[in-house]
Amino acid sequence: MVSPSFSVQKDSNQQRSADTLIILDFETTGLSPNMGDRAIEIGAVKLEKGQVVDSFQRLMDPGFRINSFIENYTGISNAMLAGEADCETVMTEFADFVGDANLIAHNASFDKKFLDAEFERVGFQYSGGFSCSLLLSRRINQDAPSHKLGDLIRYKQIPSEGQFHRALFDAEMTAKLWCLMIDDIKQQYNLAEVPFALVQKICKTPKAKVAEVIGKWRGE
DNA sequence: TGCCAGGCCCTCTTTAGGGCCTT
Numbered sequence: 001m002v003s004p005s006f007s008v009q010k011d012s013n014q015q016r017s018a019d020t021l022i023i024l025d026f027e028t029t030g031l032s033p034n035m036g037d038r039a040i041e042i043g044a045v046k047l048e049k050g051q052v053v054d055s056f057q058r059l060m061d062p063g064f065r066i067n068s069f070i071e072n073y074t075g076i077s078n079a080m081l082a083g084e085a086d087c088e089t090v091m092t093e094f095a096d097f098v099g100d101a102n103l104i105a106h107n108a109s110f111d112k113k114f115l116d117a118e119f120e121r122v123g124f125q126y127s128g129g130f131s132c133s134l135l136l137s138r139r140i141n142q143d144a145p146s147h148k149l150g151d152l153i154r155y156k157q158i159p160s161e162g163q164f165h166r167a168l169f170d171a172e173m174t175a176k177l178w179c180l181m182i183d184d185i186k187q188q189y190n191l192a193e194v195p196f197a198l199v200q201k202i203c204k205t206p207k208a209k210v211a212e213v214i215g216k217w218r219g220e
Numbered sequence: 221t222g223c224c225a226g227g228c229c230c231t232c233t234t235t236a237g238g239g240c241c242t243t
Binding site: 025026027028029030031032033034035037040069070073074105106107108109110111113114132134135138146147148149165206207 | 224225226227228229240241242243
């Protein structure tokens, strides 16, 4: 069992850099912002050199009642959202948290479309790249029976005490999974570091050619 | 009336179809 170091320290100087990673997760009213769905919770952790240095969690009022499926799925009720700030207020705060960092999410295509939609409403565009722990897992954990976040946490025997389908907990679990996969890549391919650009390249590579791509990256 | 996401990825593919994953 491997347990990535995960102590939370406050980022006192608010320094931002392209080397900083933000691992984020949305809870939403549904699957598609194009169908009118909105975010109801954002959770994120900030990683620097594999260490969590800050975190962000806010509920937000989408402006309409959420259905019972979402209440049951997330544990977030309409009563919990009543009186919370609206999405625009929360996402403006989150834009400040994100800065110019690179971004990661599990099944990033889902979180990216909500992030893009909510940021567009507040006129913010992030400058960092976006990568996906699910795509990386499909290439690194090829024997995993499933690539659902909860299943991967159990498969990798990562300690977890909390409620899945809440934004901050899922972001924390994704961060642990991410760190473990990066460690696996370092160990398997004898790399001192795994730059974000290499991860993005791996995620675009067919599974059968991952070793070849990493070998080329190393200059072999 | 009935349906309404969408990107990725595999295969019985590529002029397509269907499962996986996210809420």
